[in-house]
């Protein structure tokens with residue numbers, strides 16, 4: 001839901017060794033998709049381990065407004081009684097996607113080829129983010145969008161009454177754009193084709209196949225060519241949502257920088273479209289062992305044993321960016337504790353997330369006594385070799401990952417670090433505070 005009441009500042013104090021097991025909640029990307037695909041299937045989808053963060057709860061409420069029956073049976077255990085592809089009813093109210101880019105962009109795709117009119121809005125962060133990247137390809141299906149200047153929310157979308165299939169090369173590496181086009185293609189006759197030059201997270205493709213869609217992925221010199229046959233009847237599924245590797249990044253990185261720590265992080269995705277951070281950390285010298293590799297909820301996972309480590313800065317290969325796009329803020333924190341420079345290039349997408357994450361990390365790190373360099377597409381962090389001064393209050397800009405990153409930084413800094421809005425964390429990782437405290441982190445409401 002849009003906006004939250006008075007911001008609650010939280011302070012992280014220098015913490016003792018972190019010890020124990022970090023069971024992080026369900027994957028946010030897969031949680032959104034299981035609700036949306038569940039709503040587009042015929043019959044009852046069961047979801048286990050759904051992330052109950054505000055972003056996903058907003059998508060659940062939206063699916064209900066489109067006519068699906070969405071019920072929580074127990075914590076994490078949900079059912080969605082779907083209305084079938086093309087069966088969405090016109091919501092009577094504005095659809096408020098809160099803070100969630102994934103929510104609004106995927107739902108726009110899902111309704112774009114149904115003859116209904118929908119007005120979307122979100123919080124102050126989401127209303128600044130570009131929607132043209134989805135409305136451009138969706139208009140090729142026959143959809144119309146009328147938003148604020150620059151293609152911003154609030155925006156009214158008129159779904160195509162007579163959709164045509166589309167062939168679209170995604171111009172930015174974005175799983176949200178790819179997914180919006182695929183979801184729209186579900187209710188268009190014939191074949192919709194999406195071409196992505198750089199591979200991005202592939203949960204939509206995997207899950208569409210799981211729900212019974214006819215979808216093929218061909219790997220070519222131009223990139224992945226994804227072909228979807230329109231107007232299938234989607235079969236309801238039993239979905240087990242694996243844990244979120246983007247959430248697992250926080251206890252993992254905290255354990256690496258807090259002296260004497262040893263933390264066990266079970267069930268971390270090893271999906272090649274999501275595991276870039278973990279590869280990068282190992283390259284920096286992180287002591288992480290990957291135990292018990294297996295499949296969970298259709299995703300390759302492993303249990304991570306993470307020990308505090310002396311780290312060295314590296315150049316992160318730009319082609320790895322998509323597989324760790326949400327992890328750059330916390331990587332920048334780890335880099336601040338490493339020896340030498342960590343260079344992150346090819347990261348301009350960070351400027352259009354919940355905040356401008358290059359700007360937010362740069363200003364926050366400087367305030368905490370860390371030297372950085374930045375340009376439009378780059379962030380360079382000069383490591384301190386383990387001694388980060390801290391002692392600042394950092395602006396979160398309604399961005400959960402900025403909030404969690406600076407709390408992790410504060411756990412090992414010389415002086416406490418405060419983030420000005422702890423509630424931002426509720427969008428993706430509502431148990432962050434309780435979980436980190438259980439491992440021994442000293443984080444509390446600011447005085």
Ligand SMILES: O=C(O)C1=C[C@@H](OP(=O)(O)O)[C@@H](O)[C@H](O)C1
Pocket residue numbers: 028029030101102173174175176177179201325326349
């Ligand atoms: O498809 C998804 O579930 C997501 C895609 C990514 O966004 P982009 O598509 O904008 O890169 C990512 O940052 C976001 O947290 C989740």
Ligand SMILES: C=C(OP(=O)(O)O)C(=O)O
Pocket residue numbers: 099100101102103326353354401428
């Ligand atoms: C970018 C993110 O999410 P979204 O785009 O869904 O708001 C994120 O969770 O880091």
